[in-house]
Amino acid sequence: RLCWVVRPVRLAAPRTRGGLAPIYKLRAGGVAGGWQELRVNDAPLFAVPDTNLPFGAAAFQAGDVSEFFLRGETPGLRAAADDDGLASGAWWLDFALEPGQKVRMVVAANAQPEEAAARKFAWPALDGGAEKAADAFAREWLEATWLWRDLTSGYAPKIDRPDAVNCLQAQVGWLLGVRTLAAEGGGEDVDALRLRAAALLRAGRPEAAREWIERVAAGIQTNGRVPARYRADGTPAVPLTPEARHDAQGQFAFMVLEYFRFTQDTSFLQAQYAQLHRALEYLQGLRAGLEKLEWKLPEEERVLVEGLLPLSGPRFGRSKPAHLYADHYWALLAWKEMRTAAALLGLDQDAAWADEQYRTLKSAVQRSLRERMDRMEGMWIPASAEEERLDPEAVALLVWPCAETDLVEPHELQTSLDLFYEDFLERSQPGWTGSISSSESQLLVPLASMGRGDYVREVLYGLLDRRHPRGWQAWPETTGQAPLPPGMTGPMPDIRAAASYFIAARGLAARESGKRLDLFCGAPAEWLQHGSGYRVYGMPTEFGPLDLSGDWEKDRLVVEIGGSAQPPEGYRLWWPRQIAPQRVLLNGQHLREFNAQWADLPHDFKGRVEVTFPYLAPWPREP
Numbered sequence: 152r153l154c155w156v157v158r159p160v161r162l163a164a165p166r167t168r169g170g171l172a173p174i175y176k177l178r179a180g181g182v183a184g185g186w187q188e189l190r191v192n193d194a195p196l197f198a199v200p201d202t203n204l205p206f207g208a209a210a211f212q213a214g215d216v217s218e219f220f221l222r223g224e225t226p227g228l229r230a231a232a233d234d235d236g237l238a239s240g241a242w243w244l245d246f247a248l249e250p251g252q253k254v255r256m257v258v259a260a261n262a263q264p265e266e267a268a269a270r271k272f273a274w275p276a277l278d279g280g281a282e283k284a285a286d287a288f289a290r291e292w293l294e295a296t297w298l299w300r301d302l303t304s305g306y307a308p309k310i311d312r313p314d315a316v317n318c319l320q321a322q323v324g325w326l327l328g329v330r331t332l333a334a335e336g337g338g339e340d341v342d343a344l345r346l347r348a349a350a351l352l353r354a355g356r357p358e359a360a361r362e363w364i365e366r367v368a369a370g371i372q373t374n375g376r377v378p379a380r381y382r383a384d385g386t387p388a389v390p391l392t393p394e395a396r397h398d399a400q401g402q403f404a405f406m407v408l409e410y411f412r413f414t415q416d417t418s419f420l421q422a423q424y425a426q427l428h429r430a431l432e433y434l435q436g437l438r439a440g441l442e443k444l445e446w447k448l449p450e451e452e453r454v455l456v457e458g459l460l461p462l463s464g465p466r467f468g469r470s471k472p473a474h475l476y477a478d479h480y481w482a483l484l485a486w487k488e489m490r491t492a493a494a495l496l497g498l499d500q501d502a503a504w505a506d507e508q509y510r511t512l513k514s515a516v517q518r519s520l521r522e523r524m525d526r527m528e529g530m531w532i533p534a535s536a537e538e539e540r541l542d543p544e545a546v547a548l549l550v551w552p553c554a555e556t557d558l559v560e561p562h563e564l565q566t567s568l569d570l571f572y573e574d575f576l577e578r579s580q581p582g583w584t585g586s587i588s589s590s591e592s593q594l595l596v597p598l599a600s601m602g603r604g605d606y607v608r609e610v611l612y613g614l615l616d617r618r619h620p621r622g623w624q625a626w627p628e629t630t631g632q633a634p635l636p637p638g639m640t641g642p643m644p645d646i647r648a649a650a651s652y653f654i655a656a657r658g659l660a661a662r663e664s665g666k667r668l669d670l671f672c673g674a675p676a677e678w679l680q681h682g683s684g685y686r687v688y689g690m691p692t693e694f695g696p697l698d699l700s701g702d703w704e705k706d707r708l709v710v711e712i713g714g715s716a717q718p719p720e721g722y723r724l725w726w727p728r729q730i731a732p733q734r735v736l737l738n739g740q741h742l743r744e745f746n747a748q749w750a751d752l753p754h755d756f757k758g759r760v761e762v763t764f765p766y767l768a769p770w771p772r773e774p
Contacts, residue, residue, distance in 0.1 A: 152243055152244070152245050152246075152684065153243065153244045153246065153254070153256055154217075154220060154241050154242070154243045154244075155187065155197070155241060155242045155243070155256065156216060156217055156239065156240075156402040156573075157174070157177065157191065157196070157198075157239060157240050157241065158171060158174075158215065158216075158217070158239045159171055159172050159173055159236055159238065159239065161365040166659065171236070173192075173235075173236025173237075174191055174192065174233070174236055174237070174238045174239065175192055175232065175233060175234070175236050175238065176191075176192060176193070176230070176231065176232040176233070176238060177189060177190065177192070177208055177231060177238055177239075178190055178229060178230030178231075179206040179208070179228065179229055179230070179240065180229070181202045182198070182274065183203065183273075184274055184275070184277050185200060185277040186198040186199070186200055186202075186259075186274045186277065187199050187200075187201060187202045187204060187206070188274065189206070189240065189242075194261075194426055194615060195261050196260070196261055197258055197259065197260055197261070198258070198259045198261075198274050199257060199258055199259070199281075200257055200259070200277050200281040200284045200355070201257075201281055203244065204242050204243075204244065204256075205225065205244075206229060206239035206240065206241070206242050206501045207219070207225050207226025207227060207228060207229070207236065207241060207243075208228050208229065208231035208239070208241065209226045209228065209231050209239060209240070210228055210231045210232060210233040210237070210238050211233050211235060211238065211239075212233075213231075215239050215242055216239045216241045217239070217241075217474055220241075220243070220529045221637055222324055224649060225243065226240070226241070226321045227736075228700070230727045231743065233551075237486065242256070242258075244256045246344065247523075252550070255281065255282070255285060257281045257282075257284050257285045257288075259274060259275075259284070259288075263455050270678055275287070275304065282561060283473040285625075291422060295618040299324060302323075302324075302327060302356070303320050303321075303323040303324050303327070303354070304320065304689050305323070305352050305354045305355020305356060305658060305689075305691060305763055306319075306323075306353060306687065307320055307418055307498035307687070308441045308660060308685060308686065308687035308690075309683075309686045309687070310678045310681065310682070310684070310685050310686075311681035311682025311683065311684075312677055312681050312682075314615060315611065315612075315615060315626070315656060315675075315678075316656075318615060318618070318624045318652070318656075319652070319653055319657065320649070321624035322350070322624070322626075322649040322652055322653040323350075323351075323354045323356070323653065325358055325363045325624075325625060325644045325646070325649045326347055326350055326351055326354070326359075326649055326650060326653070327356065328610075328648060329644060330383060331730065338380035338381050338382045338383075338387075338388030338648070339380065339381055339382075339383075339397075340379055340380045340381075341367060341377060341378070341379060341380070341381070341399040341402045341403065342399075342402060342647065343650070344363050344366075344367055344381065344397065344402075344406070344707055345402040345403075345405055345406050346590075346646075346647055346650035346651055346654070347360075347361040347363055347587055347646055347650045348363050348364055348406045348409065348410070349362075349405075349406075349409055349552075349650065349654055350649070350651075350653040350654050352409060352410065352413040352414075352691070353413075353653065353654060353657055354653065354691070355689075355691040355693055356718075357413060358389065358413050358534035359583075360410060361410060361419070362408045363406075364407060364410055364423075364617065366381060366385035367381065367403055367406065368403070368407075368423055368426045369384065369385060370386060370387045371403070371426050371429065371430060372387075373431030373433055373484075374429075374433055374436075375400075375403075375429035375430045375431070375432050375434075376399075376400075376430075376433050376435075377399035377400050377402070377403045377433075378399065379398075379399050379473060382570055395461065395462065395463055395464040395472070396463060396464060396478070397434070397437065397460050397461070397463055397478040397479075397481070397482060398477060398478045398481040400430050400431065400433065400434045400481070400482065400485050401480075401481030401482050401483075401484045401485035401488075401553075402481060403426075403430055403485075403487035404427060404430065404484065404485040404489060404492075405425070405481075405484055405485075405488060405552055406755075407419075407423045407427055407488070407492070408420075408488040408491060408492060411492075411495075412663075412693040413691065413693055417495070417496075419498060420495065421496060424492060424496060426472050427488075427489060427492060428489070428501065429506065430485070431485060431486070431508075434460075434482060434486075435508060436487055437460050437461055438458075438460065440452060441447050441461065445457050445458075445495075448615075448625075449642040452524050453507055453697065454518070454519075455474075455523060455536040455537075455549040456474055456519065456536055457515060457518070457519075458481060458511070458512070458514070458515025458516075458518070458519075459474050459479060459519055459536065460474070460478060460479060461514055462474060462501075463475045463478050471537075471596070473534075473535035473536065473537045473538065474519070474535050474536040474537060475535045475536060475545070476516065476519075476520065476533070476536070476545060476724060477534070477542065477544075477545035477548055479512065479516045480514060480545070480548045480549060480553040480555055481510060481511060481515075481548070481553065481554060481593065483513055483516065483553075483555055484552060484554075486505050486506075486508045486509035486512065487505075487509055490500070490505035490506050492501050494579050513555075513558070514679075516558060517558050519536050520532070520533075520559060521556055523536055523539075524559075524563065529566070530562065530563050530566045531563065531566050531567040531570050532545075532546050532549070532563055532564065532567045537643055539569050539570070541567060541570055543567070543568075543570075543571040543591065544588065544590070544591070544592055544593055544594070546564070546567045546568065546571070546594075546597065547593040547594050547596070547597045549564065549597075550596060550597040550600055551597070551658075551662075554665065564581065564597075566599065568594070568597055568601055570602065571594055572598070572603070572609075572610070575609070575613065576609075577608060579723060587617070588644070589617075589626040589628055589645045589646045589647070589648035589743075590647040590651040590652075591610070591614070592610075592614055592648070592652045592654075592656070593650045593651045593654075594612075595607050595610060595611060595656070595657060595658070595659065595673065595682065596654075596655055596658045596659075596662065596672075596673070598610065598648075598673065599658075599672045599673025600664075600669075600672065600673075602729060602748060603673075604673050604674075604675075604676075604727070604729075605729075607659065607673040607675070608675045608676075610702050611656070611659075611675065614626075614652065619643075623644070623650075625643060625644035625645075625649070626643075626644060626645050626646070626648040626649070626652075627643040627645055628643070628645040628647075628648070647752055650743065654758060657690075658672075658673075658697065659671075659672065659673045659674045659675070659678075660674050660678070660685060660687065661687075661690060661692065661697060661699055662691075663692060663693045663694070663718075664723070665720065666718060666719040666720040667690060667718055667719075667720040667721060667722070667723055668697070668716065668718040668722050668723070669696060669721075669722075669723045669725065670701075670710070670722055670723065670724045670725065671685075671701055671710075671713075671724065671725050672723070672725040672726070674701075674725075676703065676727045676728070676768070676769070676771070676772070677771050677772050679701045679702060679703035679708070680702075680703050680704070680768060680771040681771055683702060684700060684701050684702030684703065685699070685700060685701045685702075686699075686700040687700075688714075689714065690714070690751075692716050693718075693720075694716045694717055694718040694719075695714065695715040695716040695717060696714045696715055696716060697712075697714045697716040698711070698712070698713035698714040699711070699712060699713075699714075703727055703768050704768065705767050706763055706764045706765070706766065706767050706768065707761065707762065707763055707764075708726070708727065708760075708761075708762040708764070709759065709760070709761055709762075710724060710759070710760040710762070711758070711759055712752075712758065712759055712760070713758075715757055717754050718754055719754055720753055720754065720755070721752050721753050721754040722751070722752040722753075722754075722756060723749050723750075723751050723752075724749055724750050724751075724752060724760060725749045726747070726748060726749065726762070726764075727730075727752060727768075728746060728763065728764075728768075729747050730747055730764055730766065731745070731746060731765075732750075732762045732764050733743065733748040733763045733764065733765050734761075734762070734763040735757075735760065735761070735762050735763075736749050736760070736761040736762075737756065737758065737759075737760055738758040739759075750762075
């Protein structure tokens with residue numbers, strides 16, 4: 152017996168409107184076109200193309216319909232009502248199959264939006280019964296599949312071991328398709344929106360990215376403040392608790408300029424410039440009156456906070472306000488983006504204003520960081536002026552997108568990343584406790600840029616192992632205590648995790664670094680070694696579409712570069728292992744200058760790079 156059961160329970164991750172979905176009444180009956188329709192709370196929900204298929208319903212007092220089947224019975228009513236919203240119903244199909252035989256139950260679902268669900272709904276015409284209806288659905292599903300592949304394949308690399316790449320392409324589907332999670336709880340924060348926009352631009356979907364940028368712009372308050380959170384309809388969300396956050400100003404500036412970098416759409420930049428300027432005026436105004444207060448502080452405290460933005464409100468897991476350095480990294484980026492926008496539009500006075508604000512703030516942040524770190528025994532980068540805690544995702548901001556690594560010494564940045572990796576390894580030890588961010592893929596690019604390709608590989612596949620459930624190619628907003636089981640989960644899929652994974656995994660093959668394009672910086676060696684290696688065509692970049700392939704076999708690496716991309720400062724081709732090659736040929740001509748990590752190629756290079764190493768490549772590892 153095959154049963155299709157409708158019960159008043161909605162399965163969902165915690166905090167995503169799961170739990171009870173009341174059914175106060177339901178009934179089944181024939182409708183036009185040969186369908187048998189099930190109406191729940193007076194709205195059409197399901198239908199079967201067989202008016203004779205048995206159906207039964209029950210109120211909770213008589214027991215859930217599943218209990219009838221467990222007793223070997225069937226519910227005898229065609230309709231049921233329950234004042235507590237606990238009615239249930241089911242279709243069932245009895246069968247006895249001989250070897251090689253099959254049976255099919257066809258069920259159609261009403262996929263209209265909830266607000267339209269109560270309207271009169273016409274099920275598709277039935278020509279040929281259930282089998283023809285199922286075949287028609289299969290055709291429509293196939294057409295939808297090809298359409299979806301077209302929408303998500305703006306960046307679709309090919310490798311012989313495709314798990315990481317298949318996951319990458321699936322994230323584009325989540326980013327395009329999931330639009331309602333922001334309505335849950337307190338809304339979707341601007342950090343998630345800027346990651347979504349950046350990922351969609353890299354996926355070749357600028358029109359989708361633009362929509363989210365314009366939503367943020369439309370919600371900016373008259374005083375220039377960028378709200379920290381937005382609802383699904385684009386309106387600013389009222390925070391659940393009082394908060395003071397200063398990162399959204401920089402995140403909005405980044406979104407606007409990132410869109411321009413990928414599209415070169417000057418009209419869009421001009422249209423957003425007034426809001427951008429207003430947001431930066433608000434950022435400047437945050438310092439109003441602080442100088443007088445700072446001079447009243449004790450010397451030991453004043454040297455830590457002088458010139459910084461006001462205190463930021465408590466964040467998740469932190470009970471006290473603090474001068475978060477992450478907010479200042481975003482503020483520095485905001486001033487740089489403002490300077491760039493003004494220069495592009497020929498507004499020299501605004502550009503000079505932004506440059507002066509940037510230099511003043513950077514001097515204060517650098518002085519505060521140095522004072523805090525001089526008081527510490529360790530050499531990692533602290534999260535705020537008040538505490539020594541390491542915040543790995545704030546450290547990642549120094550590399551991308553804020554590009555402020557010169558605020559600290561290289562060994563301090565390296566130590567911070569090494570500490571993150573030590574914590575990553577400790578998670579597999581018995582008795583480990585702690586939280587795991589679902590968006591720690593933001594650490595992949597910083598690790599790669601510091602030459603830690605071995606760390607990158609382990610973190611990448613650790614992320615893939617934590618997909619939950621794995622086949623859905625998605626991560627929940629994990630706040631659990633251990634990698635397996637995932638512990639408590641939040642909204643699913645987590646858009647921040649989806650976007651940051653796409654940006655990071657794409658960046659391991661090719662990523663913008665200022666005006667340079669870095670190739671294969673941190674790419675796992677097996678991407679180049681298995682099958683025909685790595686191949687991508689028409690990859691969207693800030694500098695134009697890029698064709699790229701790489702194949703590493705024995706002692707020889709062959710890279711092909713094509714497309715119309717022309718990064719102003721050229722390409723940097725990273726070696727899969729930190730070993731100086733014996734020889735590098737560019738289209739058959741010797742390249743004289745290279746080192747044990749990379750070779751720099753001209754901005755207009757197109758063609759073939761052949762690299763010969765002194766040792767054979769290691770045996771290809773399974774991803």
